Amino acid sequence: MRIKLAKTAGFCMGVQRAIDMALRTAETTTDGKPIHTCGPLIHNPQAVAELESKGIRSIADWRPVAEGTMIIRAHGMPIEEIGEMRARGLTIVDATCPHVVSSQNRIKRASEEGYFVVIVGDPRHPEILSLQSFAPGNHQVISSVEEVALLPEVPKAIVIAQTTFHEKQYDLIAKAVSERISDCRIVQSICKATSNRQAEVERLASEVDVMVVVGGRDSANTRRLAEIAEARGVRTIHIETADELDPSFFRGAETAGVTAGASTPAWITRSVIERLETFSS
CATH class of the missing domain: 3.40.1010.20 (4-hydroxy-3-methylbut-2-enyl diphosphate reductase, catalytic domain)
Incomplete structure (x- = not known):
């Protein structure tokens, strides 16, 4: 089975920028105060777990937070809530996508x-x-x-x-x-990266027997890629990690297409391809 990887798979500029800003904040914060994001920085549970290991904790509600740094995620936040955070004395790192x-x-x-x-x-x-x-x-x-x-x-x-x-x-x-x-x-x-990604998955879906879409299930842009591939009539699976791949899904397929959402780390996509290659041997 041949594997065709979409050129547009993986982090977009906005997500990469938010990750870089968060990691830089973790590296330079020395006062011992907590670092939070209001909701996951990006819609990928594996990437969020990696950030948490660096001391960047995702919380559903920022209001109980009394001190420290709040990172505004790439999606942005309501302007009045950011104002409330500043008024409380929280340090704001605004990683809203440009x-x-x-x-x-x-x-x-x-x-x-x-x-x-x-x-x-x-x-x-x-x-x-x-x-x-x-x-x-x-x-x-x-x-x-x-x-x-x-x-x-x-x-x-x-x-x-x-x-x-x-x-x-x-x-x-x-x-x-x-x-x-x-x-x-x-x-x-x-976003041009979004439209390019969607156009490529539509083209790729017409060239392969099965499509694998890699990314968080809460990621809107990743779900949309799966919907586009399915609409082309190709057998499609949306997964978060390589562990979800079942060899029986690929039975009879000569070519598999792989794409990934804007919040999917490259190492997860690589692990998916590596597992798919074991189905080819």
Whole structure:
């Protein structure tokens, strides 16, 4: 069985930057005070466990924290919560992805100019929670074409997407919004690394017999890669580690494609390929 690895597999710039900032913080913090991230720094349990071994602890709620450093993860956080952290005296290390920061600034500016903000994405995703805070009381989050009908009647709107949203789905939603609201600005906010990764997995899925998508199950961009591969009709499996691979899944396959989400460390992808190679022998 031949193995074809996607060129775009693995950490994106924003994730690598957040990891580097967190590790640098751990190395330079000498006061003994705790270092936290509010939620996992990235959506990969193995990477989060590695960070914890360096003294960087993920917590679900920052409010009980009385001192130390809080690292803002790549997805960003609601602006008012960051303000509360600063007011409490916590040291802030802002590892928000620059692409997310760009979206935050665009939303803030458009809202101040009187545009209603339509944010396209998963309403439960931390990036969306962050983006919403830049247009308080002047936005709505939608995730499908059907939800466009639920938008209020407004004179003008701006449409912007979660940076890891499905590009083709976003185009359909944005088109539907523009047909309903005549004065409509559409922002191309999906990260280029995300769109390139999605385009490559679509191409790769048409060239192989099976697809292996490696990454955390809580990672939106990784789940989307699996959905794209499945939509191409190829047998697809989404795994977090090589231990989940079952030789029977690959029976009869001559070629296997492998890709990985933006939060997947290279060492995990390598271990998957090494295990797949044992199926070839």
